[in-house]
Amino acid sequence: GQQVMQIPQYQHVQEGEDFTTYCNSSTTLSNIQWYKQRPGGHPVFLIQLVKSGEVKKQKRLTFQFGEAKKNSSLHITATQTTDVGTYFCAGPSATGAGTYKYIFGTGTRLKVLA
Amino acid sequence: NAGVTQTPKFRILKIGQSMTLQCTQDMNHNYMYWYRQDPGMGxxxxxYSVGAGITDKGEVPNGYNVSRSTTEDFPLRLELAAPSQTSVYFCASTQGGTxxxxxxxxxTRLTVL
Structure with missing residues (x-):
């Protein structure tokens, strides 16, 4: 079945350093979504990418969708302690008759050391 | 809008007990999902359900049952709880389309002892 993998699984950075997580799908995706889960919280939607090669920015966060639409990345510039959490990517998987479900990546847990 | 609400927040069950986790959304979303998240995992x-009266299995359905009699509610039933079902359970909803x-x-944080 369709799989979505993320690397690294964990990342510890000093505050102010950059951080990148990579998401790889076993199949081509129509779109990809990114979510953030703070410790003890629930996943919250960050952004969606749809077009091949698309790049979107949200302040210090830069999201990219690969040309083949099978991979994506999230880059955080100059991390802050508020960036702590787990970042998930998610891609749609067709279930037949026009319906679908989302497959979540394995997640990257980010810790920021002050 | 309250969004997606879940009850209870915490629960401790003994092995073999049963319970229902409640999930309600007030956004008139067609699609609803149940996920589990084990400690430190994804x-x-x-x-999942694509509309009232329609449900289907995900990756790990064994030991669980669901129903979707209304658009708003999507309860998850645990029968004969086992320690392997200790996890955090998240309900989610979306309008539909990809x-x-x-x-x-x-x-809901569930512990089975």
């Missing part, structure tokens, strides 16, 4: 899909974000509830 989200695994248990069951280009809409999922809204998650706050989660």
């Amino acid at each position: 989200l695994k899909l248990i069951y 280009y809409n974000e999922q809204f998650f509830g706050p989660g």
Whole structure:
């Protein structure tokens, strides 16, 4: 079945350093979504990418969708302690008759050391 | 809008007991999902529904049952609880189509002893 993998699984950075997580799908995706889960919280939607090669920015966060639409990345510039959490990517998987479900990546847990 | 609400927030069960986790959304979303998240791990899909009266299995459905009699509610039933079902359970909903974000509830933390 369709799989979505993320690397690294964990990342510890000093505050102010950059951080990148990579998401790889076993199949081509129509779109990809990114979510953030703070410790003890629930996943919250960050952004969606749809077009091949698309790049979107949200302040210090830069999201990219690969040309083949099978991979994506999230880059955080100059991390802050508020960036702590787990970042998930998610891609749609067709279930037949026009319906679908989302497959979540394995997640990257980010810790920021002050 | 309250969004997606889940009850209870916490629960401790004994092995063999049963319970229902409640999930309600007030956004008139067609799609609803149940995920479980084991400590330090990702989200695994248990069951999902694309509309009232329609449900289907996800990756890890064994030991669980669902129903969807209304658009708003999507309860998850645990029968004969086992320690392996100790997890955090998240309910989520989305309008439908592949280009809409999922809204998650706050989660239910379940411990089976």
